[in-house]
Amino acid sequence: MSFETAGYQLTPVLPELVLAVGSMALLMLGAYRGQGTTKAVTTLAVVLLIATGVIELLLPAGKLTTFGGSFIVDDFARFLKILALIGSVVTLILSAEFLSDPSRRIFEYSILVLLSTLGMMVLISAGDLISLYLGLELMSLALYVVASSHRDNAKSTEAGLKYFVLGALSSGMLLYGASLIYGFTGTVSFAGIAAAANEPSIGLVFGLVFLLAGLCFKISVVPFHMWTPDVYEGAPTPVTAFFASAPKVAALAVLTRATLTAFPGILSQWQQILVFVAIASMALGAFAAIGQQNIKRLMAYSSIGHMGFALVGLAAGTPEGAQGVLVYIVIYVTMTLGSFAVILAMKRGGQNFENIGDFAGLSRTNPTLAFFFAMLLFSLAGVPPLAGFFAKWYVFAAAIKANLFTLAVIGVLSSVVGAYYYLAIIKVMYFDEPLTKLDPVRVELGAVVTIAGLFNILFFAYPGPLVSMASAAAKSLF
Amino acid sequence: MILPALFFYLFAGVCVASAVMVIASRNPVHSVLYLILAFVNASGLFVLMGAEFLAMILIVVYVGAVAVLFLFVIMMLDVDFVELREGFIEYLPVGVVVGGIFLFELMMTVGAWVIKPGVTKAITAAIPANVSNTEALGLVLYTKYIHYFQLAGLVLLVAMIGAIVLTLRHKANVKRQSIPVQNARTPELAMSVRKVTSGQGLQDADAAEWVQ
Numbered sequence: 001m002s003f004e005t006a007g008y009q010l011t012p013v014l015p016e017l018v019l020a021v022g023s024m025a026l027l028m029l030g031a032y033r034g035q036g037t038t039k040a041v042t043t044l045a046v047v048l049l050i051a052t053g054v055i056e057l058l059l060p061a062g063k064l065t066t067f068g069g070s071f072i073v074d075d076f077a078r079f080l081k082i083l084a085l086i087g088s089v090v091t092l093i094l095s096a097e098f099l100s101d102p103s104r105r106i107f108e109y110s111i112l113v114l115l116s117t118l119g120m121m122v123l124i125s126a127g128d129l130i131s132l133y134l135g136l137e138l139m140s141l142a143l144y145v146v147a148s149s150h151r152d153n154a155k156s157t158e159a160g161l162k163y164f165v166l167g168a169l170s171s172g173m174l175l176y177g178a179s180l181i182y183g184f185t186g187t188v189s190f191a192g193i194a195a196a197a198n199e200p201s202i203g204l205v206f207g208l209v210f211l212l213a214g215l216c217f218k219i220s221v222v223p224f225h226m227w228t229p230d231v232y233e234g235a236p237t238p239v240t241a242f243f244a245s246a247p248k249v250a251a252l253a254v255l256t257r258a259t260l261t262a263f264p265g266i267l268s269q270w271q272q273i274l275v276f277v278a279i280a281s282m283a284l285g286a287f288a289a290i291g292q293q294n295i296k297r298l299m300a301y302s303s304i305g306h307m308g309f310a311l312v313g314l315a316a317g318t319p320e321g322a323q324g325v326l327v328y329i330v331i332y333v334t335m336t337l338g339s340f341a342v343i344l345a346m347k348r349g350g351q352n353f354e355n356i357g358d359f360a361g362l363s364r365t366n367p368t369l370a371f372f373f374a375m376l377l378f379s380l381a382g383v384p385p386l387a388g389f390f391a392k393w394y395v396f397a398a399a400i401k402a403n404l405f406t407l408a409v410i411g412v413l414s415s416v417v418g419a420y421y422y423l424a425i426i427k428v429m430y431f432d433e434p435l436t437k438l439d440p441v442r443v444e445l446g447a448v449v450t451i452a453g454l455f456n457i458l459f460f461a462y463p464g465p466l467v468s469m470a471s472a473a474a475k476s477l478f
Numbered sequence: 479m480i481l482p483a484l485f486f487y488l489f490a491g492v493c494v495a496s497a498v499m500v501i502a503s504r505n506p507v508h509s510v511l512y513l514i515l516a517f518v519n520a521s522g523l524f525v526l527m528g529a530e531f532l533a534m535i536l537i538v539v540y541v542g543a544v545a546v547l548f549l550f551v552i553m554m555l556d557v558d559f560v561e562l563r564e565g566f567i568e569y570l571p572v573g574v575v576v577g578g579i580f581l582f583e584l585m586m587t588v589g590a591w592v593i594k595p596g597v598t599k600a601i602t603a604a605i606p607a608n609v610s611n612t613e614a615l616g617l618v619l620y621t622k623y624i625h626y627f628q629l630a631g632l633v634l635l636v637a638m639i640g641a642i643v644l645t646l647r648h649k650a651n652v653k654r655q656s657i658p659v660q661n662a663r664t665p666e667l668a669m670s671v672r673k674v675t676s677g678q679g680l681q682d683a684d685a686a687e688w689v690q
Contacts, residue, residue, distance in 0.1 A: 068622065137633050151644055
């Protein structure tokens, strides 16, 4: 039996097929058996995501393409898909408590996370503008819904609506850019665009700007960041953890693939855009976070800054730069998920606390949690020898090799400024008068914090596998 | 040769006139009805161009779904359109100035615009003979573009799930129709004969039974 449809090989899309069919089966299970199945559906969703990851790893090696080149599986795609799947699995694990509340027992939450992950996988593998757009919409549409999944809460509803309206605007810009690019190159496939776009024409650059604007919105970099703090604050915390991890991976992946494989001929054009965006994001991330009192808003500005740092590597436009982006995004995802697990663990008397003042004296009431959170914050600040330092090291090294000295210097300076507010939280935890003890930390939260913390502490001892995998993944783009 | 031109001017004229009426008519329901007329004439123009698939889609989607939805919304919302029109005269001069500048700029730009000869040949694939455009779409939609088609289907699935998640509420104490229960009702269950004492009528205790 040949595994194909309409003459296209289906082997490369096997993980996506399993995920799509599996999530529809779970949808049926939930729809027919009612909201009582929420826990079972969530557990099965985690199993399904892991199965998808395993199938992805078992695919034949090398570069596989199908659907006329609109779907590409190479080392780059495999690397980032596994990362996105890990992000989604951890999100579902972190959501267990949120979903156990009787008023919020919605089994559709897990289904939407699954379908959003499917969108991310399509996005990471996108080989042309149409699959890019469809993957992006599939991912975002599910995100809009989960953002307002706590629908009796005004802030959650506001977050969902704001994200939806601005997301629709960014999709419009992206589509406009894509149509201009199609008009001026005569093709939608990245390879075809690369062949046609040897020299910058005004129309093509115009289209490129709009395409980048649409994608920059999804990774929330300046000047398309306005939605981030409000949405992060308003959405339920597990959902915020999701926003900050897996979708960023997918959007950054497609930004990397689109710029490096579709527009290598006009590198100088998009390089200056990315340099500006990276500088603006790093600076805003560093300065705007200083005054924040709410830890989720602070994490939002932190994520804006970190995306700026990741773009430093992409702006270099070299294999080293792409490798830097990949290492950065892996470390960023672990730091973010670990930090959000700590934020979720901040419960006193069954009530979640989100202000920085609520962390006061955590080192005396919950020393282990405080230690790991301090390590994660040091890592976010980029203090050696933690993982966050190496993440910045790889992107700045690539930028310097590409002669982007100004960018690297501004990046280092803004990371120094940014260290202030991470250190301020550590000061509150270790030197302020302790508040009452937290509720017992749930096992899954403790596990996520511990794994993320240990990864960040011990990364320097054995960075080889991750760096070499990232290097192989980056090379598959060139 | 004269007949297509005649129809073109008929459809185009009605289309433009009804588009003007959409914004000019005072009653919003009339506006939507004129909008439907504009859509129908636009689809007539598509037919003249040989794009019969687009023409039918325009009727089915825009007239059949979107415009009817518009009508529903307008009839359900109690929007005070008179209030919305207030200040029209007041803002007219500014609007005319801005609009005039914009029109002037557009004319300057478009007036200098020269479309490269033969550009339509360069950017479009040759149209095969003996294949209607509905058939041409059908030939590629489920084969060459199966990937996009399925993805679009998944996007719609997410939209459907989202609409249900965000709006469906299972309220307690809501009376629902249950057809088996209705069918199982017999005259004995549904009716009872009472002796009503003259001058007193039905007591409250009797009336309560009827409510259930």
